[in-house]
Amino acid sequence: xxxxxxxxxxxxxxxxxxxxxxxxxxxxxxxxxxxxxxxxxxxxxxxxxxxxxxxxxxxxxxxxxxxxxxxxxxxxxxxxxxxxxxxxxxxxxxxxxxxxxxxxxxxxxxxxxxxxxxxxxxxxxxxxxxxxxxxxxxxxxxxxxxxxxxxxxxxxxxxxxxxxxxxxxxxxxxxxxxxxxxxxxxxxxxxxxxxxxxxxxxxxxxxxxxxxxxxxxxxxxxxxxxxxxxxxxxxxxxxxxxxxxxxxxxxxxxxxxxxxxxxxxxxxxxxxxxxxxxxxxxxxxxxxxxxxxxxxxxxxxxxxxxxxxxxxxxxxxxxxxxxxxxxxxxxxxxxxxxx
Amino acid sequence: xxxxxxxxxxxxxxxxxxxxxxxxxxxxxxxxxxxxxxxxxxxxxxxxxxxxxxxxxxxxxxxxxxxxxxxxxxxxxxxxxxxxxxxxxxxxxxxxxxxxxxxxxxxxxxxxxxxxxxxxxxxxxxxxxxxxxxxxxxxxxxxxxxxxxxxxxxxxxxxxxxxxxxxxxxxxxxxxxxxxxxxxxxxxxxxxxxxxxxxxxxxxxxxxxxxxxxxxxxxxxxxxxxxxxxxxxxxxxxxxxxxxxxxxxxxxxxxxxxxxxxxxxxxxxxxxxxxxxxxxxxxxxxxxxxxxxxxxxxxxxxxxxxxxxxxxxxxxxxxxxxxxxxxxxxxxxxxxxxx
DNA sequence: ATGAAAGCGCTAACAA
DNA sequence: TTGTTAGCGCTTTCAT
Numbered sequence: 001x002x003x004x005x006x007x008x009x010x011x012x013x014x015x016x017x018x019x020x021x022x023x024x025x026x027x028x029x030x031x032x033x034x035x036x037x038x039x040x041x042x043x044x045x046x047x048x049x050x051x052x053x054x055x056x057x058x059x060x061x062x063x064x065x066x067x068x069x070x071x072x073x074x075x076x077x078x079x080x081x082x083x084x085x086x087x088x089x090x091x092x093x094x095x096x097x098x099x100x101x102x103x104x105x106x107x108x109x110x111x112x113x114x115x116x117x118x119x120x121x122x123x124x125x126x127x128x129x130x131x132x133x134x135x136x137x138x139x140x141x142x143x144x145x146x147x148x149x150x151x152x153x154x155x156x157x158x159x160x161x162x163x164x165x166x167x168x169x170x171x172x173x174x175x176x177x178x179x180x181x182x183x184x185x186x187x188x189x190x191x192x193x194x195x196x197x198x199x200x201x202x203x204x205x206x207x208x209x210x211x212x213x214x215x216x217x218x219x220x221x222x223x224x225x226x227x228x229x230x231x232x233x234x235x236x237x238x239x240x241x242x243x244x245x246x247x248x249x250x251x252x253x254x255x256x257x258x259x260x261x262x263x264x265x266x267x268x269x270x271x272x273x274x275x276x277x278x279x280x281x282x283x284x285x286x287x288x289x290x291x292x293x294x295x296x297x298x299x300x301x302x303x304x305x306x307x308x309x310x311x312x313x314x315x316x317x318x319x320x321x322x323x324x325x326x327x328x329x330x331x332x333x334x335x336x337x338x339x
Numbered sequence: 340x341x342x343x344x345x346x347x348x349x350x351x352x353x354x355x356x357x358x359x360x361x362x363x364x365x366x367x368x369x370x371x372x373x374x375x376x377x378x379x380x381x382x383x384x385x386x387x388x389x390x391x392x393x394x395x396x397x398x399x400x401x402x403x404x405x406x407x408x409x410x411x412x413x414x415x416x417x418x419x420x421x422x423x424x425x426x427x428x429x430x431x432x433x434x435x436x437x438x439x440x441x442x443x444x445x446x447x448x449x450x451x452x453x454x455x456x457x458x459x460x461x462x463x464x465x466x467x468x469x470x471x472x473x474x475x476x477x478x479x480x481x482x483x484x485x486x487x488x489x490x491x492x493x494x495x496x497x498x499x500x501x502x503x504x505x506x507x508x509x510x511x512x513x514x515x516x517x518x519x520x521x522x523x524x525x526x527x528x529x530x531x532x533x534x535x536x537x538x539x540x541x542x543x544x545x546x547x548x549x550x551x552x553x554x555x556x557x558x559x560x561x562x563x564x565x566x567x568x569x570x571x572x573x574x575x576x577x578x579x580x581x582x583x584x585x586x587x588x589x590x591x592x593x594x595x596x597x598x599x600x601x602x603x604x605x606x607x608x609x610x611x612x613x614x615x616x617x618x619x620x621x622x623x624x625x626x627x628x629x630x631x632x633x634x635x636x637x638x639x640x641x642x643x644x645x646x647x648x649x650x651x652x653x654x655x656x657x658x659x660x661x662x663x664x665x666x667x668x669x670x671x672x673x674x675x676x677x678x
Numbered sequence: 679a680t681g682a683a684a685g686c687g688c689t690a691a692c693a694a
Numbered sequence: 695t696t697g698t699t700a701g702c703g704c705t706t707t708c709a710t
Contacts, residue, residue, distance in 0.1 A: 016687055027697040032689065042695060057488045062465045063406040064687030067702045071689095072402070082431040085424050092421040095448065104462070106445055109434065123443075126401040149396045235633035264633050271635040291630050294574035294603050296610040355703055366681040371705065381679060403703030406686045410705095 015058045024052035035060055066128070073103050075317060076129040078120060080112040080136070080202075086287060086306060087135070090157065093310020094133060101318065103130070110135075112201040118143045125150055131317035133310075137162035137170075138203045155313040158304075159204050160328055167316045169309055169327045173204045176302050176331045177211025180256045180284050183300070185219055187339050189254035189282050192216060193225035195241045195266060196258040197234055205258045208286060212256050224252040238265020246273065253281060254339070260285035260292045260301055267295060267338065282339040288332075297337025305329045354397045363391035374399055405467070412442050414656060415468040417459060419451040419475070419541075425626060425645060426474070429496065432649020433472060440657065442469070449474075451540040457482045464489050470656035472649075476501035476509075477542045494652040497643075498543050499667055506655045508648055508666045512543045515641050515670045516550025519595045519623050522639070524558055526678050528593035528621050531555060532564035534580045534605060535597040536573055544597045547625060551595050563591040577604020585612065593621035593678070599628045599640055606634060606677065621678040627671075636676025644668045 021028040026045055033041045034049040041049070052058070066072045075098055079087040095105050108124050110117040118140045124132075125146060132147060133155045139147075147154045147165050154166040159173055184192055194212055196205055209226075216222055225245045231237030238257060242265070245252065257263035263285030267277060275281045277297055285292060288303035309329055316323045360367040365384055372380045373388040380388070391397075405411045414437055418426040434444050447463050449456040457479045463471075464485060470492045476499075478486075486493045486504050493505040498512055523531055533551055538544055548565075555561055564584045570576030577596060581604070584591065596602035602624030606616060614620045616636055624631060627642035648668055655662045 014687090018687080028687095029689080029697060030695090033696085036689085040695075045696080057484070059461060059464045059485075059489075061406070061467060061687055063402045063411070063467065064702090065689070067400070067402040067406055067704085068687080068689040070702075082427055082434060083424075085422075085427070088421055088424070088427055095421060099448075104445070104447075104466075106443070108443075109438075122398060125398045126404075127443075128400060128402065145396070146398075150398075233629045235629050239633065261629070261633075264630060268633045268635045268637075290572045290574050290600070291603060294578065294600075294607045295634060296607045298607075353703090357703080367704085368681055368706095369679085372680085375705085379679075384680080400703055403686090404705070406688085407703075407705035409686075 014061075015056045017058075017060070020049065020052045020056055020058045023056060024048045072128045072130055074106055074127055074129045075103050075131045075133065075314070076106045076108060076124045076127065078108050078110060078117065078124065078132065078134040080110050080117075082107075082109045085289060089306040090133075090135075090310035090313070093307035093312075094314040095310075096307075097311050097314035097318070097320075112198065114138065114140050114143070118146070121146050131155070133157055133313045133317070136203060137164070137168065139165075153317045153319070155316050157309050157313045159207070160326070164326065167313075167323075167325050167327075169312050169316065169329060171304060171329050171331050172211075173207040174211035174214070176286060176304075177208035177213075177256070178215045179211075179331070179333050180208075180286070180302060181212050181215030181219070183333055183335065184254045184256065184282060184284060184339065185215070185221075187254075187278075187282060189339075190221065191224045191251060191253045192221065193245060193252040193255045194223050194227070194258070195225075195238065195245070195255050195262055196228040197230055197237045197241075197262055199228040199258070202258075208258055224250050225255075234259060234261030235265040235268075238262035239269035240265075242266040242269040243273075255281070255283055257283065257285045260287045260289045260299060263299055263301065263338075264291065264295055267297075267299065278337065278339050284339055288334055293334075293336065300336045300339040301334055303332045303334055305331075353400075354395045355400070356397075359388065359391045359395055359397045362395060363387045411467045411469055413445055413466055413468045414442050414470045414472065414653070415445045415447060415463045415466065417447050417449060417456065417463065417471065417473040419449050419456075421446075421448045424628060428645040429472075429474075429649035429652070432646035432651075433653040434649075435646075436650050436653035436657070436659075451537065453477065453479050453482070457485070460485050470494070472496055472652045472656070475542060476503070476507065478504075492656045492658070494655050496648050496652045498546070499665070503665065506652075506662075506664050506666075508651050508655065508668065510643060510668050510670050511550075512546040513550035513553070515625060515643070516547035516552075516595070517554045518550075518670070518672050519547075519625070519641060520551050520554030520558070522672055522674065523593045523595065523621060523623060523678065524554070524560075526593075526617075526621060528678075529560065530563045530590060530592045531560065532584060532591040532594045533562050533566070533597070534564075534577065534584070534594055534601055535567040536569055536576045536580075536601055538567040538597070541597075547597055563589050564594075573598060573600030574604040574607075577601035578608040579604075581605040581608045582612075592619070593623070596622065596624045599624035599626045599631045599638060602638055602640065602677075603630065603634055606636075606638065617676065617678050623678055627673055632673075632675065639675045639678040640673055642671045642673055644670075 108120045131153045159170040229241035285301040288301045292299040447459045472494045498509040568580035624640040627640045631638040
């Protein structure tokens with residue numbers, strides 16, 4: 001019977017190895033073996049034990065097991081946000097590799113704060129993960145120290161660069177920003193603007209913006225507008241930012257949005273204002289979300305191989321295939337209707 | 340120093356309570372108290388211990404702690420999919436309540452399979468969660484048995500009904516489907532169609548469809564089209580389904596899509612075919628994703644309070660505020676431009 | 679306020 | 695193939 005509210009377990013009966021062993025009339029090690037290395041037990045005893053396990057509804061206690069064996073089969077993934085589909089895909093990619101190998105993933109959220117990341121890291125290391133996948137390359141010294149001292153494989157994912165703690169899998173966000181401008185310039189646009197969100201806390205977004213500005217400078221141009229507009233929902237922030245930019249500023253004929261959400265917000269707002277995309281306004285985003293190819297016109301964007309990064313990160317942790325310590329997964333500009 | 344690939348920890352040095360105690364020149368219980376109940380230790384010893392903890396980089400081992408105390412501070416959330424933003428929001432809502440209270444969330448994925456759900460359940464109970472949040476009300480007998488035997492609070496979330504294991508928080512998806520038809524009929528549409536995806540495995544989607552069909556029947560009508568079109572990406576499935584429906588079938592003037600993703604796919608395809616929405620075609624979805632209000636025209640949809648369900652589920656587990664065993668969070672039809 | 683002893687439920691290492 | 699023993703690193707309980 002279920003029970004009101006959370007409370008400790010000790011006051012209730014728990015089925016243990018020993019009880020299963022007694023029930024089956026065998027030693028506890030036999031039960032342990034039936035569960036962990038069934039091939040090492042005779043069919044006869046195995047059957048008896050399995051029946052006892054079933055009858056008692058025995059579920060092995062991982063705390064006891066891990067304490068005794070020093071194996072946890074746990075991998076933690078540290079992400080800056082639980083909302084975006086972006087991080088969900090990394091997690092999913094990692095899970096696809098890890099689950100079949102018997103690993104459990106534990107996800108923790110830093111809310112884009114380096115200080116919280118350090119706290120999260122400390123908390124999470126108490127679970128003695130056998131590997132850590134952490135987002136980005138910017139961390140406090142304390143976080144680095146913790147991770148280094150843990151003596152487990154660590155993958156810094158999403159972005160390339162910095163002074164890697166261990167393994168680094170990602171792409172150059174600066175190059176991606178640069179690719180966005182180059183594309184717009186090539187298409188003939190000259191009055192380019194940048195729209196960002198949460199720029200103070202999102203280092204990867206900052207680097208995409210920097211790449212954009214670099215590219216403009218290289219072409220002897222400068223941004224017509226360069227704004228960041230925070231908001232609870234990125235789509236709305238995009239719409240609001242574009243509205244502000246149109247209402248108060250000089251004309252722009254192309255915008256680079258630091259994310260597809262913003263870009264789709266801009267697209268909607270532009271259409272509401274009667275602008276034709278891409279004739280009057282070109283829009284390019286970043287991420288290539290599923291929805292980006294569904295909107296009309298479809299959104300030109302830069303695809304980051306998120307799921308692949310998750311998979312590679314997991315494989316790197318497992319030491320599969322002798323992967324390099326540094327893997328550039330690259331990005332791909334997907335030209336579509338919006339430019 | 341980090342290390343190549345995952346391997347066990349025992350071969351490397353680990354800092355334990357005992358080492359900290361020796362370093363600080365106190366008993367191990369004093370160290371334990373400094374960490375768990377610092378108010379019970381004198382300032383002098385507390386300072387010495389904290390210094391030793393810092394110097395050694397001590398991180399308490401949760402396995403030892405939980406084994407000894409029978410408290411895990413773990414809550415597991417079982418979802419059918421890691422991809423959708425839908426489940427991410429439930430998790431986020433739950434995390435907002437649980438994290439500040441010192442609980443760690445562990446997420447597990449059943450891939451919309453009841454059999455996998457049972458396996459996942461068994462695996463996850465080995466971590467001795469102090470509470471479980473599980474999606475939906477459809478489970479195998481084995482799953483029910485496991486959850487009941489665990490003697491911990493269990494919340495079945497997202498959907499109301501069935502024979503609850505313990506606590507049930509959600510909404511009636513059938514009523515939601517019914518609300519969708521009623522809205523379309525009220526707007527004057529008569530040639531209604533249904534577009535679904537993954538209908539065989541998604542019970543909640545089935546119930547929305549049933550509500551839709553019920554509503555039609557009550558009005559003496561029947562669906563022009565009633566199709567399900569699977570695909571890797573729901574947006575694309577929506578577009579493909581609508582294309583098929585247009586190419587091979589009778590005229591329809593309104594479609595109810597079982598999810599917003601499908602609806603946005605339909606919207607894009609309709610626009611590509613030169614149809615005016617909502618004049619030529621009305622579209623209504625389900626979920627109210629962030630993107631749904633950003634597209635042009637904005638999508639009429641039914642909002643389910645996902646984050647709130649996550650929060651309520653967490654609060655119910657904690658026994659907060661003496662919540663009912665059954666909570667109907669309702670839904671809200673949001674009329675927008677697409678109808 | 680502090681410490682010593684016992685033991686949580688399991689696995690490693692060994693013995694039979 | 696099976697069982698016995700000694701911990702794993704902590705917290706509980708009970709002394710002091």
